[in-house]
Amino acid sequence: MPQTAPAAAATFDAHAETAVVLEGVTYGYDRRRPVLKGIDMRIPHGKVVAIMGASGSGKTTILRLIGGQLRPQAGNIIVAGQSVSRLDRDGLYALRRRLGMLFQFGALFTDLTVFENVAFPLREHTDLPDDMIRDLVLLKLNAVGLRGAASFKPSELSGGMGRRVALARAVALDPMLVMYDEPFAGLDPISLGVVGQLIRQLNDALGSTSVIVTHDVYESMKIVDYLYFVSEGRVVAAGTPAEVRASTDPFVRQFVDAKPDGPVPFHYAARPLAEELARAL
Amino acid sequence: MRSNALARGVRYIGAGTVNAIVRLGFCARFFVAVLYHSPSAFRRLQLTLREIYFSGVLSLVIILVSGLFVGMVLALQGVEVLNRYGAEESLGILVALSLVRELGPVVAGLLFASRAGSAVTAEIGLMKATDQLSAMEMMAVDPLARVVAPRFWGGVISMPLLAALFSALGIFGAYLVGVKLIGIDNGAFWGNMQAAVDFKRDIGNGVLKSVVFGVIVSLIAVFEGYDARPTAEGVSTATTRTVVGSSLAILAADFILTVLLFRGIGV
Numbered sequence: 049m050p051q052t053a054p055a056a057a058a059t060f061d062a063h064a065e066t067a068v069v070l071e072g073v074t075y076g077y078d079r080r081r082p083v084l085k086g087i088d089m090r091i092p093h094g095k096v097v098a099i100m101g102a103s104g105s106g107k108t109t110i111l112r113l114i115g116g117q118l119r120p121q122a123g124n125i126i127v128a129g130q131s132v133s134r135l136d137r138d139g140l141y142a143l144r145r146r147l148g149m150l151f152q153f154g155a156l157f158t159d160l161t162v163f164e165n166v167a168f169p170l171r172e173h174t175d176l177p178d179d180m181i182r183d184l185v186l187l188k189l190n191a192v193g194l195r196g197a198a199s200f201k202p203s204e205l206s207g208g209m210g211r212r213v214a215l216a217r218a219v220a221l222d223p224m225l226v227m228y229d230e231p232f233a234g235l236d237p238i239s240l241g242v243v244g245q246l247i248r249q250l251n252d253a254l255g256s257t258s259v260i261v262t263h264d265v266y267e268s269m270k271i272v273d274y275l276y277f278v279s280e281g282r283v284v285a286a287g288t289p290a291e292v293r294a295s296t297d298p299f300v301r302q303f304v305d306a307k308p309d310g311p312v313p314f315h316y317a318a319r320p321l322a323e324e325l326a327r328a329l
Numbered sequence: 330m331r332s333n334a335l336a337r338g339v340r341y342i343g344a345g346t347v348n349a350i351v352r353l354g355f356c357a358r359f360f361v362a363v364l365y366h367s368p369s370a371f372r373r374l375q376l377t378l379r380e381i382y383f384s385g386v387l388s389l390v391i392i393l394v395s396g397l398f399v400g401m402v403l404a405l406q407g408v409e410v411l412n413r414y415g416a417e418e419s420l421g422i423l424v425a426l427s428l429v430r431e432l433g434p435v436v437a438g439l440l441f442a443s444r445a446g447s448a449v450t451a452e453i454g455l456m457k458a459t460d461q462l463s464a465m466e467m468m469a470v471d472p473l474a475r476v477v478a479p480r481f482w483g484g485v486i487s488m489p490l491l492a493a494l495f496s497a498l499g500i501f502g503a504y505l506v507g508v509k510l511i512g513i514d515n516g517a518f519w520g521n522m523q524a525a526v527d528f529k530r531d532i533g534n535g536v537l538k539s540v541v542f543g544v545i546v547s548l549i550a551v552f553e554g555y556d557a558r559p560t561a562e563g564v565s566t567a568t569t570r571t572v573v574g575s576s577l578a579i580l581a582a583d584f585i586l587t588v589l590l591f592r593g594i595g596v
Contacts (some may be wrong), residue, residue: 115467117463117466119469122518139470141469142469144466144467144468144469145468145469147467148397149467151460151463151464152460153459153460155455155459155461155463155464156461157461157464157465158456158459158461168470169468169470170467172468172469172470172475173469175469
């Protein structure tokens with residue numbers, strides 16, 4: 049059975065260097081309605097960790113906070129030993145050079161070819177000669193199986209191919225941490241498996257750490273080391289895939305078994321139906 | 330009841346005014362940020378050249394054709410009026426001064442806002458809506474330096490060149506109609522024009538106007554794109570705001586510049 053989140057994270061973290069720590073992180077786009085209410089997480093170095101939750105539960109907000117695009121209203125976020133919210137612009141940009149991020153729909157630059165998209169971070173942050181950049185880009189594209197599509201424009205790619213190119217771009221500078229925002233959304237079953245395996249293989253080959261934000265419980269359980277469940281702005285459960293499968297926690301069961309009703313109610317909060325109908329009369 | 334409606338009206342006007350001032354302040358800070366990042370736009374010269382191509386070269390057709398027709402119509406109308414006073418040979422002066430002082434910068438500016446300004450806003454707005462700007466930020470690349478500054482300078486550099494071409498084609502159109510079609514003396518047409526148009530006062534001030542219009546249109550275009558709501562509707566609204574805002578700003582700035590530049594020289 050999954051333990052309460054902090055305790056589980058502590059045992060999970062016991063023998064590993066921590067890449068990302070979230071301590072009591074609170075954030076709301078509107079101050080009166082916080083999206084995250086005191087989130088605690090520890091993501092050890094070298095692991096693939098999934099953050100799961102229903103749509104709108106604040107999962108993507110967690111990634112934006114880790115990447116420093118948003119600043120927490122309370123709490124602390126430590127990435128590679130640095131407190132993200134206390135970094136100035138230069139410090140934040142220096143940290144981001146060590147991070148990679150895969151956006152939900154790839155976010156490829158539509159005016160550049162596949163090759164130039166992957167070469168983009170290399171050209172911006174290194175002084176490598178053109179022939180070396182070419183070799184590195186082709187190796188990255190080869191790793192995601194799309195060396196043959198190097199000359200294509202993003203508009204010529206399928207959804208799965210676009211996601212793989214974005215993956216190659218995200219790992220172009222061999223980052224220490226790669227964040228994936230819904231990497232499985234909208235993919236066919238074959239692409240789904242391919243992207244999942246690529247995430248795992250690239251993480252192990254590069255020795256990096258991966259954080260996957262997703263609601264695809266089955267696909268992520270095949271490749272992750274650990275899962276956090278987020279609901280209504282809090283971590284409600286956490287555990288390894290084996291612990292999650294064996295869990296009797298009502299929220300985890302509802303999520304894993306895809307039940308329409310449970311701790312996450314089917315109905316949005318409203319007055320009783322009878323009362324509403326009587327009022328209409 | 331009536332006082333409620335009055336209060337609502339005052340609140341509405343107040344909120345609109347505050348919002349407009351906030352946006353203006355934000356736009357001014359944005360302008361400073363763009364200028365701050367401008368050196369990097371010139372270090373990445375290839376990017377700025379690309380934007381000059383997109384904003385300038387691709388606007389050539391509409392600018393050249395419009396310039397030609399404006400010049401031809403100006404000649405037709407001008408000849409008719411000048412004829413009443415037996416001064417058809419002054420057509421060259423009329424056309425050249427109208428074009429280099431006013432019509433060249435203003436009409437080219439309005440066309441530039443519609444053709445290039447709207448395209449820049451839509452492109453930056455869509456890059457925002459599809460997370461391309463966020464992706465750039467997450468790769469530690471500032472979109473102001475990589476996306477906004479090259480597009481701003483591409484517009485600022487293109488605009489005076491397009492206005493000059495507009496005026497040149499306009500004068501050529503007037504020549505076709507006045508000299509070739511109506512039969513005004515060729516020497517008088519060009520000679521009078523050469524004698525009456527002062528390089529510094531007329532052409533210089535016209536170029537200055539077109540540079541100011543270039544800054545206005547380019548700033549509004551990149552600002553509206555960057556500030557667009559990241560939805561289809563948001564990008565569409567931003568594009569409209571660019572065209573309407575730029576056009577009104579050009580007309581207002583033209584009036585102010587005309588007062589400042591041509592005051593006391595008997596315009």
